[in-house]
Amino acid sequence: MVTVPSLNRRFPGKVTPFADRVQSATRTMTTEVDLKNPELKLIPGMFAQVQLTLADAPNTVAVPLGAIDGIGNTSKLYVVDTDDIVHLRNVCTGMQSPQFIQVLSGAQPGEAVILGNHSGLEDGERVEPHFE
Numbered sequence: 001m002v003t004v005p006s007l008n009r010r011f012p013g014k015v016t017p018f019a020d021r022v023q024s025a026t027r028t029m030t031t032e033v034d035l036k037n038p039e040l041k042l043i044p045g046m047f048a049q050v051q052l053t054l055a056d057a058p059n060t061v062a063v064p065l066g067a068i069d070g071i072g073n074t075s076k077l078y079v080v081d082t083d084d085i086v087h088l089r090n091v092c093t094g095m096q097s098p099q100f101i102q103v104l105s106g107a108q109p110g111e112a113v114i115l116g117n118h119s120g121l122e123d124g125e126r127v128e129p130h131f132e
Contacts, residue, residue: 002035003049004042011035011042015052027098054095059109062100067113068093077107078114078121080129086114088123 002011013033022029033050035042068091069076077089091106107113112129114121121127 001051001053002033003051004046005049006046007041009041011037013050057094057102057104060094061103061107061109061111063103063107063113064099064115065096065101066115068101068103069118076118077103078118079107080112080114080127084126084129086121086123086125086127088121 002013003009004011013035016032016034063077067077069078075091075093077091079087079089081087089106092104094102094104096102112131114127
């Protein structure tokens with residue numbers, strides 16, 4: 001929703017092309033919002049406030065970045081069950097911050113995950129967890 005204070009009006013908009021790169025210093029990217037303006041009330045140079053609504057993703061978890069192998073379509077997560085057995089999971093990831101990544105599917109809240117180097121770990125292997 002785009003609010004134009006000088007007109008005291010709100011306009012629905014749709015996010016259109018956005019920059020392909022995230023600016024590393026601010027973790028922001030440039031985007032555009034298309035608005036319908038049939039009455040020609042909006043003119044260049046007007047100040048507007050934009051409220052973006054992100055997709056709702058209930059029942060998701062966030063894990064430290066070091067728990068995920070690969071990002072995108074081939075993301076893997078190593079989970080340790082209550083019997084100290086490793087389970088390799090294919091997961092679908094979502095939004096990412098500098099420290100955490102959202103897991104949209106493939107993990108449940110409260111599960112223990114393995115951080116760091118996963119080389120040599122195999123699905124079904126028994127481990128001795130050390131919780132931090």
